Amino acid sequence: MLIYNTTYQVEEEQEDNFLIWIKEFYLPEVEKNGLLHAPRLVRVLSHREEGSTCYSLHFEVESSAILHRWHMGQGVRLNEELLKIFKDKVVGFPTLMEVIE
Template identity: 40%
Template structure:
């Protein structure tokens, strides 16, 4: 399995609006059928640039599902956030491959 991790720093001026939007955006990403689940987390570091940082972790069953998302859905879904928040957010994306899960 793979995790598609999107980390976004949000300017304080749009913080509340962003949280409302992202909670609607995540189900739109899941509706593509490329991911099985998602988790929204706050990154607990104080950024020099200010703002608040969040990460959204989407779980994909395969690399093929992730590649299909990039090709079929990502441009449209990324554009939505960029149009809405433009220079008030800064993000980056990483891919993680799950090697093994452990439970207590």
């Protein structure tokens, strides 16, 4: 089992809008596809920079091949939507992790 994590740094003035967008648009869209499972959105408490808040959104995924298929089919489009709405006010970086235990 793999964990696909994206950490977002969100400028404070966009925090409420970002959370609404993630909960009402992004998560329902990802769940429609059925390739990523068990979403979890958390606030990152360490490594805070003044004027921003960090969030981590992670999903379970069976394999890197399935993640690649999701990314090419849906992930790119959702990232473009994020950039269109929030521009440089929200910056995200992905991490792929393997569950050991």
